[in-house]
Amino acid sequence: MGSAHSQSTPNMLSSLAAVTLLLCCGQLAAGDRYHPEVKAKLRADRPTPAQAERTAAFWYNEARSAIEGQLGHRLGGGGGKARNVVLFMGDGMSVPTLAAARTLLGQRNGRTGEEAQLSFESFPSLGLTKTYCVNAQTADSACTATAYLCGVKTNSGTIGVTAAVPRRDCAASLDKSTNVESIAAWALADGRDAGIVTTTRITHASPAGAFAKVANRHWESDSDVRGDSQDPNVCPDIAYQMINSYPGNEFKVLFGGGRREFLPTDVVDEEGTRGRRTDGRNLINEWQNDKRSRNVSYQYVWNRNQLISANVSLPDYMLGLFESSHMQYNMEADLVTEPTLEELTEVAIRSLSRNEKGFFLFVEGGRIDHAHHDNLVELALDETIEFSKAIGRATELLSEEDSLIVVTSDHAHVMSFNGYTTRGGDVLGVSDSRDRHGRPYMTLSYTNGPGFRPHVNGMRVDVTAEQGFGELDWRSHVDVPLASETHGADDVAVFARGPHHALFTGMFEQSGVPHRMAYAACIGPGLHACSAAARPALAASFALLFAMLLLLR
Numbered sequence: 164m165g166s167a168h169s170q171s172t173p174n175m176l177s178s179l180a181a182v183t184l185l186l187c188c189g190q191l192a193a194g195d196r197y198h199p200e201v202k203a204k205l206r207a208d209r210p211t212p213a214q215a216e217r218t219a220a221f222w223y224n225e226a227r228s229a230i231e232g233q234l235g236h237r238l239g240g241g242g243g244k245a246r247n248v249v250l251f252m253g254d255g256m257s258v259p260t261l262a263a264a265r266t267l268l269g270q271r272n273g274r275t276g277e278e279a280q281l282s283f284e285s286f287p288s289l290g291l292t293k294t295y296c297v298n299a300q301t302a303d304s305a306c307t308a309t310a311y312l313c314g315v316k317t318n319s320g321t322i323g324v325t326a327a328v329p330r331r332d333c334a335a336s337l338d339k340s341t342n343v344e345s346i347a348a349w350a351l352a353d354g355r356d357a358g359i360v361t362t363t364r365i366t367h368a369s370p371a372g373a374f375a376k377v378a379n380r381h382w383e384s385d386s387d388v389r390g391d392s393q394d395p396n397v398c399p400d401i402a403y404q405m406i407n408s409y410p411g412n413e414f415k416v417l418f419g420g421g422r423r424e425f426l427p428t429d430v431v432d433e434e435g436t437r438g439r440r441t442d443g444r445n446l447i448n449e450w451q452n453d454k455r456s457r458n459v460s461y462q463y464v465w466n467r468n469q470l471i472s473a474n475v476s477l478p479d480y481m482l483g484l485f486e487s488s489h490m491q492y493n494m495e496a497d498l499v500t501e502p503t504l505e506e507l508t509e510v511a512i513r514s515l516s517r518n519e520k521g522f523f524l525f526v527e528g529g530r531i532d533h534a535h536h537d538n539l540v541e542l543a544l545d546e547t548i549e550f551s552k553a554i555g556r557a558t559e560l561l562s563e564e565d566s567l568i569v570v571t572s573d574h575a576h577v578m579s580f581n582g583y584t585t586r587g588g589d590v591l592g593v594s595d596s597r598d599r600h601g602r603p604y605m606t607l608s609y610t611n612g613p614g615f616r617p618h619v620n621g622m623r624v625d626v627t628a629e630q631g632f633g634e635l636d637w638r639s640h641v642d643v644p645l646a647s648e649t650h651g652a653d654d655v656a657v658f659a660r661g662p663h664h665a666l667f668t669g670m671f672e673q674s675g676v677p678h679r680m681a682y683a684a685c686i687g688p689g690l691h692a693c694s695a696a697a698r699p700a701l702a703a704s705f706a707l708l709f710a711m712l713l714l715l716r
């Protein structure tokens with residue numbers, strides 16, 4: 164019996180394999196078993212690559228102009244001092260997200276797409292950062308904000324404090340030796356201005372990294388602090404800190420969502436939603452009172468029209484809260500009331516540029532992350548494209564000679580860009596390949612998240628037959644069912660343009676990002692490009708010259 168079994172097994176396997184091959188590819192594919200040769204014939208229903216791509220000259224010329232562009236950048240923006248620093252952070256903008264977003268951008272313009280470029284992909288320097296936190300292999304947006312804004316790795320869920328503070332440990336965070344300042348505060352200390360722009364609640368983890376010191380990122384209003392059985396009078400919430408504490412109270416520009424964290428429960432905001440504060444404070448009024456008492460000009464705005472008018476005659480200080488919670492996804496937003504990230508970025512830069520000494524601005528494309536968590540891949544890519552537009556505007560407004568622009572992400576996600584599709588295939592569509600049962604799968608799918616479909620008879624379901632397939636709220640498929648898709652632990656990219664951009668090449672710790680920006684801007688507690696001590700090579704050559712002069716005597 165045992166031998167009969169072992170004889171039938173190979174036969175069964177080979178007939179199964181034959182069926183699979185028939186279903187999957189129609190004909191026996193050539194190539195090795197790792198790389199079955201899929202039909203690579205371009206399809207007539209897709210944009211086709213430019214004829215020129217078939218020649219060597221096309222690729223030689225492409226390389227030549229890329230090298231010339233790179234050399235031009237190095238001559239123009241390599242040294243000097245960064246008067247202005249802008250840090251753009253795409254929340255959850257993993258490396259595969261960049262590839263997929265640029266392809267979608269190109270396809271929206273009627274091209275094959277793969278060859279397209281996001282605005283910052285032509286920046287002269289590119290590196291990778293390691294995103295792990297002190298107690299976490301896979302980072303969250305709080306410990307990473309502390310890294311790329313304050314220059315210190317810390318515990319998950321904590322902001323503006325070192326890893327000596329466990330999450331939710333209010334008492335530990337009161338010890339001032341655990342508190343760390345952000346590069347926004349370093350800029351203010353040098354007489355420059357600072358501002359933050361985000362599409363999330365402005366009290367959310369990433370923007371909070373610029374001003375808050377808090378043992379739990381979820382303490383956005385006083386009721387959240389109480390909800391964790393802590394006393395907001397001892398450990399104030401993030402919204403309170405932004406309005407009443409240094410450095411948030413000195414920021415010239417504060418744009419984002421999150422009105423509810425600033426208003427008491429008995430106040431209904433401009434768009435009909437109640438506040439969440441249980442301490443009775445109206446922090447929007449407090450912000451206005453503070454600026455009035457300083458005899459400076461100021462404006463609170465909550466919609467796009469008000470932002471556009473404020474841009475015509477800029478006040479000294481601006482607070483813009485455009486939603487009760489997060490700002491809406493660009494593809495779903497009411498464009499009458501809601502400004503785009505590009506518009507917010509432009510007004511912020513115009514406002515901050517009035518300081519001759521310069522400024523630090525943090526701009527977050529915050530909802531790439533939220534869309535990924537929901538497996539809503541088109542929204543994630545569209546938010547990435549919006550983020551790219553904002554950076555494109557900034558490069559037009561700021562000179563490479565005196566302004567350092569850095570573009571990065573806080574952590575990755577588990578979206579993957581699957582094979583095998585021919586050139587120009589819809590990046591939001593199905594792969595040209597099929598699974599071993601002949602079922603289609605999406606070019607962009609996720610390892611985990613809410614988009615799980617139970618298998619039927621041991622087979623994946625055909626997702627393309629689903630009602631609402633491909634609509635904005637249609638989730639791509641996943642392997643592991645989870646309520647929310649997870650962050651990824653892989654590295655994220657850093658792009659840089661402007662003074663000392665080359666510092667951002669290679670592989671480095673995420674906490675090194677603000678130190679590099681501070682070096683180029685000559686601010687903060689670390690090394691500065693402007694001081695001779697920071698230039699060992701120069702110092703050494705002076706010493707050599709001096710020694711030679713002594714010898715000649």
Ligand SMILES: *[C@@H]1O[C@H](CO)[C@@H](O)[C@H](O)[C@H]1NC(C)=O
Binds near residue numbers: 458
């Ligand atoms: C307030 O500022 C205005 C204009 O900048 C100035 O004319 C006025 O004297 C200031 N008032 C006080 C009390 O400083």
Ligand SMILES: *[C@@H]1O[C@H](CO)[C@@H](O)[C@H](O)[C@H]1NC(C)=O
Binds near residue numbers: 507
């Ligand atoms: C802001 O004002 C400048 C200068 O007038 C103008 O060029 C720009 O388009 C305005 N931007 C917005 C978003 O209103």
Ligand SMILES: [Zn+2]
Binds near residue numbers: 304532533650
């Ligand atoms: Zn997230």
